[in-house]
Amino acid sequence: MFALPLDDHAQLRPLEPWQAQEFLDHIERARPTVDPWIPWATRSTDLESATAVLQRYADDQARDAGRIYGIWLDGVLVGGVMFRLFDAAVGVCEIGCWLEAAGEGRGLVHRASRVLIDWAFRERGMSRVEWRTTPANERSREAARRLGMSLDGVLRQTYPYRGVRQDSEVWSVLAGEWLGQEAPAAG
Template sequence: MFAISLGDDGAQLRPLEPWQAEEYLAHMDRGREFIGQYIPLAALAVDVDSARAFLQSYADKQAADAGRIYGIWLDGKLVGGVLFRVFDAVRESCEVGCWLEPSAAGRGLVTRAARVLIDWAVEERGMHRIEWVASSGNTASIKVAERLGMTRDGVLRESYPYRGKRHDSEIWSVLASEWRAARSAQTR
């Protein structure tokens, strides 16, 4: 297994795999309400079996080259994650997503982790378009898209029902050429 440092604060990005179901469930239990404000991720892991099944679904996606999931560890404790919810190598398009428990919010962990994923998608896999989808009410997620240099493509009004209410989805994206130009400007 590998770990990628996300900075001087001890944060690491690592693959999140089915054998880690108990740790993943404990993490979801710590952040269930916070994580579940805008996305149903926490509801998919209510016991060890469902946590393992969810992680296995991403192991299967990775084997099919259709998605991947990574955890963010801070001081050895799983506190969040990032994923390729959709990964389409043929269309050269993918969607990056995230989640975080409240104890880790406000540290830039998701932004740093998403940069690693986008760099890999663009430079190693030749992705042309990377998307970020967020509920219009999820200002923290929208701020991450902005920090990543993404452009707001539009809003899908009342596009998904969640917790008895229909939510708008904002679609953000960055193209490979834009990503490379921004990364090049940062190293000058």
């Protein structure tokens, strides 16, 4: 297994089904800050449901369609980042994040997200990395902004969550922007 240092106390590592109990314990601590925004956090209420979330990402990774990574601070899982969607054939992926209060204010999500974006562009040749959030999630919107993403627009009432149709902001960064290259001419 690999571990990438994010700072002197934090690491980015794969998050796998065998870690479901640790993941569930973390989600219980994170619930006040992530439950309003992340449907799978709402559904992760016992070991079986937490395992199912991690297994879905393991299956996605096996199909090259998504991945999930945890952020550990001083050996404790405090958050993570993921490729929620990953379409190598089209060259577009979507990243997302979550963090419990114990990890806030350290720039961990920013550094972890940069690792994923950089890998998507440099190693996988993606053309576009997206970040989707509800307009009400100001912390997520600020994270996208700090990563240098541009707001492409708002998709109105795109999905139901807790009985309410939610809007979805679409943020993105393009390979040329991230890698400091000029965009190719339209042709």
